[in-house]
Amino acid sequence: MRTIVIEPEYEAWRIAARGLLEQRASPDQVLWTDDPQEVSMFIGEDAAAKKPAAEAIKVPSAFMDMAKSAAAHTDAKRWALLYRVLWRMTLGGERHLLSLATDREVRQMQDWCKAVGRDIHKMHAFVRFRLVSVDAVTGREQFVAWFEPDHRIVRLAAPFFEKRFAGMDWSILTPYACAHWNGKRLHFTAGVPRSSAPDEDALDDLWRTYYRNIFNPARVKISAMQSEMPKKYWKNLPEAPLIAELIAGSAGRVQGMLETEERPAKPAPNNAYLKSLHDMNRNETHQSTEESDKSCEM
Amino acid sequence: MDITRKLEILADAAKYDASCASSGAARKDSRGSTGVGSTGGSGICHSYTPDGRCVSLLKVLMTNACLYDCHYCINRRSSNVTRARFTPDEVVQLTLDFYKRNYIEGLFLSSGIIRSADHTMELVIEIARKLREEHHFRGYIHLKTIPEASQALIALAGRYADRISINVELPTQQGLNTLAPEKNLARTEEAMGHIRGKIDERYAEKRKPDAPKPQPFATGQSTQMLVGADASTDATILGCADKLYTAHRLRRVYYSAFSPIPEPSSILPLKAPPLIREHRLYQADWLLRFYDFKVEEIASAAAPNLDLALDPKLSWALRNRETFPVDINKAAREMLLRIPGLGVRNVERIVSARRYTQLRLADLIRLRLQMKKLLPFIITADYHPAKVGLDSASLRARFLPPPEQLELNFDAPPKPAASDFLSVRSGEL
Numbered sequence: 001m002r003t004i005v006i007e008p009e010y011e012a013w014r015i016a017a018r019g020l021l022e023q024r025a026s027p028d029q030v031l032w033t034d035d036p037q038e039v040s041m042f043i044g045e046d047a048a049a050k051k052p053a054a055e056a057i058k059v060p061s062a063f064m065d066m067a068k069s070a071a072a073h074t075d076a077k078r079w080a081l082l083y084r085v086l087w088r089m090t091l092g093g094e095r096h097l098l099s100l101a102t103d104r105e106v107r108q109m110q111d112w113c114k115a116v117g118r119d120i121h122k123m124h125a126f127v128r129f130r131l132v133s134v135d136a137v138t139g140r141e142q143f144v145a146w147f148e149p150d151h152r153i154v155r156l157a158a159p160f161f162e163k164r165f166a167g168m169d170w171s172i173l174t175p176y177a178c179a180h181w182n183g184k185r186l187h188f189t190a191g192v193p194r195s196s197a198p199d200e201d202a203l204d205d206l207w208r209t210y211y212r213n214i215f216n217p218a219r220v221k222i223s224a225m226q227s228e229m230p231k232k233y234w235k236n237l238p239e240a241p242l243i244a245e246l247i248a249g250s251a252g253r254v255q256g257m258l259e260t261e262e263r264p265a266k267p268a269p270n271n272a273y274l275k276s277l278h279d280m281n282r283n284e285t286h287q288s289t290e291e292s293d294k295s296c297e298m
Numbered sequence: 299m300d301i302t303r304k305l306e307i308l309a310d311a312a313k314y315d316a317s318c319a320s321s322g323a324a325r326k327d328s329r330g331s332t333g334v335g336s337t338g339g340s341g342i343c344h345s346y347t348p349d350g351r352c353v354s355l356l357k358v359l360m361t362n363a364c365l366y367d368c369h370y371c372i373n374r375r376s377s378n379v380t381r382a383r384f385t386p387d388e389v390v391q392l393t394l395d396f397y398k399r400n401y402i403e404g405l406f407l408s409s410g411i412i413r414s415a416d417h418t419m420e421l422v423i424e425i426a427r428k429l430r431e432e433h434h435f436r437g438y439i440h441l442k443t444i445p446e447a448s449q450a451l452i453a454l455a456g457r458y459a460d461r462i463s464i465n466v467e468l469p470t471q472q473g474l475n476t477l478a479p480e481k482n483l484a485r486t487e488e489a490m491g492h493i494r495g496k497i498d499e500r501y502a503e504k505r506k507p508d509a510p511k512p513q514p515f516a517t518g519q520s521t522q523m524l525v526g527a528d529a530s531t532d533a534t535i536l537g538c539a540d541k542l543y544t545a546h547r548l549r550r551v552y553y554s555a556f557s558p559i560p561e562p563s564s565i566l567p568l569k570a571p572p573l574i575r576e577h578r579l580y581q582a583d584w585l586l587r588f589y590d591f592k593v594e595e596i597a598s599a600a601a602p603n604l605d606l607a608l609d610p611k612l613s614w615a616l617r618n619r620e621t622f623p624v625d626i627n628k629a630a631r632e633m634l635l636r637i638p639g640l641g642v643r644n645v646e647r648i649v650s651a652r653r654y655t656q657l658r659l660a661d662l663i664r665l666r667l668q669m670k671k672l673l674p675f676i677i678t679a680d681y682h683p684a685k686v687g688l689d690s691a692s693l694r695a696r697f698l699p700p701p702e703q704l705e706l707n708f709d710a711p712p713k714p715a716a717s718d719f720l721s722v723r724s725g726e727l
Contacts, residue, residue: 096654101647102661125342129399143398163327164336167434168398203395209302210396213309214357215347218557219573224350228343239345247348254558262564265367266376273414274365277446277480284482 009152010071014064017083021057027087032079057090062098070112072119072152078112081105119150120157126233127161127172130201135169140183143170146197146236154179155188162186173197204238211239217250218257299382305392307382311362311373312408314559315465315522316552318343318354320403320438322518323460333434334398337460342403355406355440356396360384360422364410368467368478369563370527370556373410377561386425393429397437404438404460405429415446419455426458441516445482445489452489456496456515461549464489465522469538473528477566490546493519497547518549525579526571527556531602536582536593543587553579578604585610588642589635607698612638615675616694625677626657639671671697 013032020030067082085105088094100106129143143165149157154172158179161172171180176191225243234240268274325338343352361383362373372379384392393405407425411418422441429435441459443452456462464486468474471483493516500515521542523535539551555576582604585591589611596610597603605613615622615638624633626648634645644665651657656679663669674683674693 099650099654102651102655102657102664104664107664121340121342125344127400131398141398145400160336160339163329164437165334165398165400166328167331167333201399203399206302206305206392207396207399207401209305210309210356210401211345211347211353213306214313214353216313216349216351216557218559218570219349219555221350221573222348225346225348228352229346237345243348250348257558257560257562260560260562262562263376263378264564265369268367269365269375271365271413274480280485281475281479281482284484 009155010068013071013079013082014067017086020083021086021090024091027080027084030080030083032083034076034079059086059090060095060098063089066098066109066113069116069156070109072116072156073112074151075112081108085109116151116153116156120153122233123147123149123153123157124160126229126237128201128236128238129165129170130198131203132198138183141168143168144197145170145172146194147172147174148236149174152176158186158188200238208239208242212242212246215246217246217253220247220250222247301388301392304382304384304388305358307380308358308360308362308384311359311379311410312357312406314372314554314557315357315406315408315442316351316554317440317463317520317522317550318352318357318406319440319461319520319550320354322549323438324514324517326436328434328436331434331436333436334394335404335434335436335438337404337436337438344401344403353401354403355438356393356402356404357406357408358384358389358392360389360407360409360418360425361412362410363412365413366411366478366480368481369566370467370477370524370559372559372561374563376563379561386421386428389425390428390433393437394433394435397435402437404435404440406440406442408442411444415444416448416451419444419447419451423451423455423458426455430458443489443493445486447489449492452493453496453515456493457513459516461518461520462493462516463520463522464493466538466542466551467522467524468528469523469530469534470528473530477528487542487546490519490521490542490548494546519546520548520550520552522552522554525553525555525576526569527566531597532575532579532582532604533593533597533599533602535579536586536597539583540586540593551583553583572606574606575604578606578610582610585614590632591636608694609638611636612671612697616697619693622675623677623683624675626662627652627677627679637672637675639668639675 063086067086070078070082085097088105089097097103097106101110127145127147129145131141132144133142134140135142154174154177158172158181161170161179162181165181166183169182171178173192173196175193178189178192180187180189229237234243268278319341320337321339321341323337327336327338328334341354343354345353347353359373361381362379363381363383364371364373364375367374367376369376371377389405389407393402396402397404405426407422409418409422412421426439426441429439438461439459440461440463441455443455443462443464445464447455452462466483466486467478467481474481474483496515497518500513500517523538525535535553542548542551553576555571555573557570582591582596585596586593591611591614595614604610608616615636621633621636624637626634631645631649634640634648635642640648644667647665648657651661655661658680659669659678662672662676662678673681674696676683
């Protein structure tokens, strides 16, 4: 039995997995762990490692893409399962394995990918940048954001921000890793506590004004909101504190609308354009009297 | 009037436009520029309000002053709503400030019609021009256009925008004559045809290898229809949508259930249709676009309105029981798509898996399909539904929600069908 310590990053797993595959190591002979502490218990067992096989083993790129994504998941079993699937697809002879969404292990991998993909998508959506300063030399605005992802996605999610916010300097801080952009280079540092990021931005009030007014109290669908914006994100969203009061006030506002006296139609103002429209409409109605119910359906 | 007050009025005035899509744009980003912005991926919803709608774009009117008198609209000239108007720089600054904080994907700009169609379009276009040319903004821009505006102005709007749209509002001219006397269906369609021509040109030119770079133009157009403001049936509404999809190749038709507004009109008394009707129309719309259904199969002259209690695919299956059961291991892809409870993605999974293995019930359970819905309609390697079950009249009753649950559904729509996930993923609906 050999133990492989994986820095919780895809690249480390890939290198280790390739080596194991070349040595034709069966998945049952390998223990994978994220925790360097565990390794001392197994030290010395690597001595039995076989020599690499001569021929290279081909791995479908679709698998590598999935593995990269699944690797960002926090499930401790991912390294072992990824290696097992890799082994089955290559030495195990099941080259078509990824076509089988009905396979338990493939399905598990897909679930991890889906969770990671969703986490990345939500990070792209719910990061909120706060303006902290303007660089005196370059004149570039500098923004800092705080986000708490479920999985280890900062490296996967960061290129999106680089493309989108190239014209400003920014840092996205999270508890386990941080991403930084200065207009030239994207780089990563270790995680920081929540207190390292600002809580507010001067624009948050205006944003809340927008959020309050784009809400339609006549169609409350709370579960639809929560399925896409679960409560766990609310604490870092400047608009979320409004949700309770908007819901509480909606019934009264609709009642007010229903009790409002109906407004009569006002006569058309003296406007040349409006007159021309009315003339056009009259003529067209006149021409199409034959087709009594002219509809877009026809 | 300060910017906060203007934003209150002009966001409130814009919220009845359901469209918030930010997907389907050409790929562009801010690398190598001093600006910000990117488009081209799937749309992103940056927030959700308690009405369940996604907040993707800064959706505002340039002004809510309006010459028109559309009786379903809070901004019609007969309404006593407070009027406001943004300066171009105010909209530009709001868009950039919101964008840099990652509140939004971009701007959805519409306007009440002031002085004339061309005058209004010019003002709207100037805002988009400033964003693109002066601030190198590469985020998403959706511009509402006016059918009566000149073709040159619509071309210019399309040059700056990722998406342009004209709202049909109602599917018949008769309905418009009563409720929106300034609007005309034929002119709207003419303008949509023109826009389609520009979009087609853009893609056609793109295909020639040595052709000069095509004039930039929006990648798609969309529209919105109000549901429940006039007497139009679902068959009429879907017929109109289908025509717009085929004749003018619209990206999306949005259905917006008419809801009470603060300034009710004496011509259109307040009577909101159930929100579930809007939901069923979206499901039917998905069947038309992704499942190869025809309008007549979903809503016919004999039964012009959708069943509010059951989703339209299940309704169709119950009306066409002789078509089922379908063998999961043998049926053509088109037939798999017609099985209630099977979405596009799971059909693909089944098609790819069955090349290597005979699918059994356990496999379908592992795909986490809605087994209760599926079972009466399918055959697997180890399962055949009892004939009597499929033919029995009680099959419909089996799928009906208990009566009290139906009541609840108006607030919380039924669990989404697989087809709904597409819309959720694309950030639309």
